[in-house]
Amino acid sequence: MTIDLLKGVNLYLIGMMGVGKTTVGRLLGQHLGYGFVDIDTCVEKAGGGKSITELFAELGEPAFRQLESQVLSQVCAFTKLVIATGGGIVVQQQNWSYLHHGLIVWLDASVEILCARLAEDTTRPLLQNVDRKAKLQFLLEQRQHLYRQADLRITVNEGETPEEIATKIIEQIPSVLKPGVLSTE
Numbered sequence: 001m002t003i004d005l006l007k008g009v010n011l012y013l014i015g016m017m018g019v020g021k022t023t024v025g026r027l028l029g030q031h032l033g034y035g036f037v038d039i040d041t042c043v044e045k046a047g048g049g050k051s052i053t054e055l056f057a058e059l060g061e062p063a064f065r066q067l068e069s070q071v072l073s074q075v076c077a078f079t080k081l082v083i084a085t086g087g088g089i090v091v092q093q094q095n096w097s098y099l100h101h102g103l104i105v106w107l108d109a110s111v112e113i114l115c116a117r118l119a120e121d122t123t124r125p126l127l128q129n130v131d132r133k134a135k136l137q138f139l140l141e142q143r144q145h146l147y148r149q150a151d152l153r154i155t156v157n158e159g160e161t162p163e164e165i166a167t168k169i170i171e172q173i174p175s176v177l178k179p180g181v182l183s184t185e
């Protein structure tokens, strides 16, 4: 059974790498009867099938961010989508004009949870050859004021399953929908 909560308006998941945007986003799409798009995957396609790590290394971060913005600008033209963004989408001011086309949900978890999730992961370019915990802490501190601009903040607690987090988001969406804000109302 799907829920017609958002009337076609896109839902953007933002938050730190490893928080579960991709994992939860896929489930949310199913619950809402929406398609699911992962910006990182689209960037890899736009970058000729190279991985995020390769694109970061070959283009450098500024050009990677430009490509990410370009992809976001294309994706936001569609409707009925749950969109898992890359963890750094919030740093480019221009991206907010695209994100605000939809409902923005911040998945917020502690650095301890993020570290545990990413312990075995070798694919996040910003976490290569660094003290991971310190780097995640630094990035979170740098970005927290940006993530806070989301319409809805969902705290991700230790032990909560992706399904439980998706349910929590769906339960809280009505609290941030004001009458008349949805494009089809």
Ligand SMILES: Nc1ncnc2c1ncn2[C@@H]1O[C@H](COP(=O)(O)OP(=O)(O)OP(=O)(O)O)[C@@H](O)[C@H]1O
Residues within 6 Å of the ligand: 015, 016, 017, 018, 019, 020, 021, 022, 023, 024, 040, 084, 085, 086, 087, 117, 118, 124, 159, 160, 161, 162, 165
């Ligand atoms: N609720 C959860 N409980 C346990 N593990 C989880 C949960 N959500 C996601 N994970 C695991 O954590 C890891 C990171 O999840 P995911 O790739 O969805 O994060 P992300 O926010 O999309 O990260 P990125 O910004 O780097 O794309 C994956 O191995 C995933 O299986």
Ligand SMILES: O=C(O)C1=C[C@@H](O)[C@@H](O)[C@H](O)C1
Residues within 6 Å of the ligand: 016, 017, 040, 052, 085, 086, 087, 088, 089, 123, 124, 125, 126
């Ligand atoms: O937090 C970040 O800056 C990133 C998160 C990932 O989703 C990727 O977009 C890439 O690894 C950069």
Ligand SMILES: [Mg+2]
Residues within 6 Å of the ligand: 021, 022, 023, 038, 040, 084, 085, 086
């Ligand atoms: Mg992801």
